[in-house]
Amino acid sequence: MTATTGTTRPVRLDTRGHSSATLYEAAQAESRRRAPGATPSCLEADIAVDPAVRAAWPGARIAAPAYTVQGAGGDNPALHHAVAAAPAGHVLVADLGGAPFGHWGEVLAVAARHRGLAGLVVDGGVRDVEEMRALGFPVFSRGSSVRGTRTLFAGALGVPIHVGGVPVATGDLVVGDADGVVVVPRHRVDAVLEQADERIAEEQHILAALGSGATTLELYGLE
């Protein structure tokens, strides 16, 4: 069976290796910079996915543009369709209502790898975690479950969704690592990456100063 849609050339975003935590802080700082004096509730939507959506196996990492999937909990044809349709280099980001089922496993991971997909972030359960770790296929999920799914709903692909409380559109930047998952809206990616570069540069100075005996109280002005 061959995929009928999607590009064959992987899409790559240069995320300069920034971690989810750095991008989170950078997005906060970038919002504040554009709206000085705004209360936190007036700042742009939080980019942090609910921390209960975590790496399915230790060391899983993703940094890739999203391809969105709206499916139904306890049902998985949407994921099969998404694997066939998503452009190479994208990470599938699926809303399955947080349902504790094994919506995705080794078979889908092998199929996704064959199509050049970068990984899966799913608001719901997965299974075959050991096999996915052995494949090195990165998955972020709400947990694992052996329970199999129905095959009822084809799902909606490429539509705006919410995952772990965060809005996601196809093309947004998704970064997942040991700390969790962030979703940077596409129109903010350049500004957030620039802010992240600045933050890393500042932290290099802080780390060097700590090596010279300074305290975090002094360095962060907390005394």
Ligand SMILES: O=C([O-])CC(=O)C(=O)O
């Ligand atoms: O049966 C399913 O669709 C989920 C699964 O375990 C696999 O992809 O290996």
Ligand SMILES: [Mg+2]
């Ligand atoms: Mg399986």
